[in-house]
Amino acid sequence: MPKTKEAEAGPAAPGDAGDLILPVDQQAASLKSKDLLGIEYLDADEIQLILDTAHHFKEISQRPIKKVPTLRGKSVINLFFEPSTRTRTSFEIAAKRLSADTQTISASTSSMVKGETLIDTARNIEAMYPDLLIIRHAFPGAAHMLARTCSAAVINAGDGAHEHPTQALLDALTIRDHKGSIEGLRVVICGDIAHSRVARSNIHCLRKLGATVVVAAPPTLMPCDVEALGVEAFDRLEPALEGADVVMTLRIQLERGGKLSFPSTREYFNLFGLSRDKLALAKDDVIVMHPGPMNRGVEIASDVADGPASVILEQVSNGLAVRMAVLYLLAGVGAAKKNVETAA
Numbered sequence: 155m156p157k158t159k160e161a162e163a164g165p166a167a168p169g170d171a172g173d174l175i176l177p178v179d180q181q182a183a184s185l186k187s188k189d190l191l192g193i194e195y196l197d198a199d200e201i202q203l204i205l206d207t208a209h210h211f212k213e214i215s216q217r218p219i220k221k222v223p224t225l226r227g228k229s230v231i232n233l234f235f236e237p238s239t240r241t242r243t244s245f246e247i248a249a250k251r252l253s254a255d256t257q258t259i260s261a262s263t264s265s266m267v268k269g270e271t272l273i274d275t276a277r278n279i280e281a282m283y284p285d286l287l288i289i290r291h292a293f294p295g296a297a298h299m300l301a302r303t304c305s306a307a308v309i310n311a312g313d314g315a316h317e318h319p320t321q322a323l324l325d326a327l328t329i330r331d332h333k334g335s336i337e338g339l340r341v342v343i344c345g346d347i348a349h350s351r352v353a354r355s356n357i358h359c360l361r362k363l364g365a366t367v368v369v370a371a372p373p374t375l376m377p378c379d380v381e382a383l384g385v386e387a388f389d390r391l392e393p394a395l396e397g398a399d400v401v402m403t404l405r406i407q408l409e410r411g412g413k414l415s416f417p418s419t420r421e422y423f424n425l426f427g428l429s430r431d432k433l434a435l436a437k438d439d440v441i442v443m444h445p446g447p448m449n450r451g452v453e454i455a456s457d458v459a460d461g462p463a464s465v466i467l468e469q470v471s472n473g474l475a476v477r478m479a480v481l482y483l484l485a486g487v488g489a490a491k492k493n494v495e496t497a498a
């Protein structure tokens with residue numbers, strides 16, 4: 155990736171407005187809600203604001219010293235009650251690059267193993283005055299419950315099969331980087347639609363930004379009311395792929411019941427795995443995405459995952475920028491200004 159002017163110049167002095175690297179009109183911007191609970195609750199302008207802010211934050215990770223003082227003095231607590239590599243690490247690095255103090259609590263090291271409820275855990279954490287709580291939990295609605303109980307800003311890092319908003323935002327940023335705009339694109343999401351929070355958040359996000367969203371899955375992995383979300387549904391992959399600009403493949407969510415939905419992984423791969431032959435039905439400049447973790451030879455062939463159309467690792471890099479943007483918009487200058495105005 156070519157270095158920007160700012161990257162060549164190196165880091166600005168702490169406290170310098172240049173540290174924010176945001177256009178002046180974006181420096182005091184914020185989201186309407188104190189929390190980020192799902193894409194369903196954002197409007198298109200808020201999504202664009204997050205993407206534009208993330209675009210500017212990307213540059214920080216290209217610098218030799220990858221840290222700005224933007225959230226100095228703010229505390230961020232990661233509550234991860236489900237396994238995660240990318241999302242947890244990405245939130246931790248994002249908070250650290252903005253100079254926030256971070257603490258991660260996982261299921262096995264929390265008092266929930268001793269029988270404490272999530273609300274009691276949250277109330278005890280809130281008594282230590284954190285500014286931001288990031289939660290991943292197996293129960294849909296867990297982040298909403300926390301947001302109602304706590305005055306800190308809450309970010310949903312995945313709640314069961316419900317929503318995973320920062321994943322959809324990083325996917326949108328990656329698509330925008332490659333295609334210029336999301337409006338009018340044909341985006342195919344294939345795999346375990348029924349159990350996927352990534353699918354749900356992406357459907358909301360891409361439709362709000364003007365894409366046509368097509369979903370493809372075996373009937374056992376397709377929600378019965380999926381068309382109500384405004385998508386076109388296929389029970390075969392090939393017709394869905396015709397003319398696609400973007401193909402997003404999803405992992406089978408074994409932990410949410412996905413494994414009972416087809417006879418064998420070999421049959422699944424033959425019918426729904428993204429192979430080079432199937433991908434040839436899409437447009438020549440198609441891009442291939444996967445939220446990870448990826449099961450090679452199940453939902454995607456290795457030569458597609460590592461092939462020229464794949465943008466899977468760019469998704470991970472963009473995840474960092476998106477999470478920095480979300481942390482900034484919920485706890486930075488704009489959020490503080492909004493809170494003062496609300497109190498007045």
Ligand code: MLT
Nearest residue numbers: 312318352405445446447
């Ligand atoms: C998620 O947390 O939902 C992941 O990003 C996707 C997956 O687990 O398959």
